[in-house]
Amino acid sequence: MDHFLYRNGILHAEDVPVTRIAAEVGTPFYVYSTATLTRHYRVFEEALSGLPHLICYAMKANSNLAVLKVLADLGAGMDVVSGGEYKRARAVGVPGDKIVFSGVGKTPAEMRLALEGGIRQFNVESEPELELLSVVASKAGIEAPITIRVNPDVDAKTHAKIATGKSENKFGIPIARAREVYARAAALPGLRVVGVDVHIGSQLTDLDPYRSAFLKVADLTRELRSDGHDIARVDLGGGLGIPYMSTNEAPPLPSDYGKIVHETVGDLGAEIEIEPGRLIAGNAGLLVSEVLFVKNGEDRDFLILDAAMNDLIRPAMYDAHHDIIPVVEPVPGEDPHVYDVVGPVCESGDTFAKRRVMPVMGAGEMVAFRSAGAYGAVMASEYNSRPLIPEVLVQGDQFAVVRARPTFDEMLSRDTIPSWLE
Ligand code: LLP
Secondary structure (H helix, E strand, O other), X not given: OOOEEXXXXXXXXXXXXXXHHHHHHOOOEEEEEHHHHHHHHHHHHHHOOOOOEEEXXXXXXXXXXXXXXXXXXOOOEEEEOOHHHHHHHHHOOOOHHHEEEOOOOOOHHHHHHHHHHOOOEEEEOOHHHHHHHHHHHHXXXXXXXXXXXXXXXXXXXXXXXXXXXXXXXXXXXXXXXHHHHHHHHHHOOOEEEEEEEOOOEOOEOOOHHHHHHHHHHHHHHHHHHHOOOOOOEEEOOOOEOOOOOOXXXXXXXXXXXXXXXXXXXXHHOOEEEEOOOHHHHHHHEEEEEEEEXXXXXXXXXXXXXXXXXXOOOHXXXXXXOOOEEEOEOOOOOOOOEEEEEEOOOOOOOOEEEEEEEEOOOOOOOEEEEOOOOOOOHHHOOOHHHOOOOOEEEEEOOEEEEEEOOOOHHHHHHOOOOOHHHO
16 A cells, blocks of 8 residues: 555645645655555565564665664664664664674774674675674674675676676675685684575566575575584575556565565575565655746756755666656646756756656646655765755654754854864
8 A cells, every 4th residue: 555645636645745744844855654664564574474584674775763763663673784874773772683784895893883782693795804804703702693695696687786696796705606605704713604695686676586596595505504504594685676667667576575585495494584675665755846947948848856866866876767746636637748857956967857747847836756765865965065855754644854954054064174274
């Protein structure tokens, strides 16, 4: 069920009219639905039911503390990729033994932070990382639980910038070398092998690559066990895609993904971990923006919004499609119009959509970008000195600003002028 629906001609986030939020916080802003976050988390819980498992939400998709708290309260673990993300997980009360630490470039300080604060496992991505972690853990006198991320050389059939499971990508250790690297890990002090890890990419809309990758991981698990390693956990990563285009996209259901998990690794007797990000947060969020101007160009008409590429970079960066809908429901039967939808930033890349068929819009009217809950706010910047935009969480008929818009003074106060310039 979609929790962003028109009621009485106005787009609502759950029971709250989007216009009411706009009146209070001003545009542009992100708004997230608690009911949608909850539903998506539960869908994964159901998909993996019958298997011992832990859903570690990949907070890189949306790491607002309020969003994390919703998920933590449901029992979610977290997948973190930096010291900052680790701190966020702990700040909302996620215990260390539910936090997995991924990423190709962990620093010694990040390793120490997680070791001292408590960690379920480090997903180690290279031999130099293994060596470093061994040194850091030994020095700290705390054993580091580890998995090794293997690269199964599977084509995830997704956008090149978010595919990670091919041998040409920087991620993981080639699966063919895994036994050798596990032997090294077992010999190093300060490390304890607890499982194996894989993640092949993001926004996967086909389940076949998962099947291939998980089968390879299942075979590897048996081999590693026969080599004497205690592979008690299998981390399958994240990546399940979502529909960005309401009209013609039908990505696989989490329940079908769950079936593949059961079929491929279900008989290993291992605890299954998954790291979904986008599927949990993506369709739980909107970016709401106001039309500043309608500019009639020679060749085409432009909708110039008050949101820009610094607020939502996905179209500029990945040519991503986001549905853009008016906040006031269009009158049925009215002729649509074709627009290029753009932001105010001074470069042509600041284009959200080209030749988009939309209802006729006027200055002062609002639009909402759908599927903006994942990789939206977290990838925002202050480019053009545009302050980060607020984030709002809705639950039923309540809403709260969960990150306020900084003032210009706050933004400027982070810079300092050195004494020799004063
Ligand atoms: N686990 C690992 C190790 C990952 O690298 C990622 C995503 C995930 C889990 C979560 O994947 P998800 O379930 O969200 O697909 N900024 C890009 C997406 C980058 C994904 C990076 N890694 C975008 O906006 O499409």
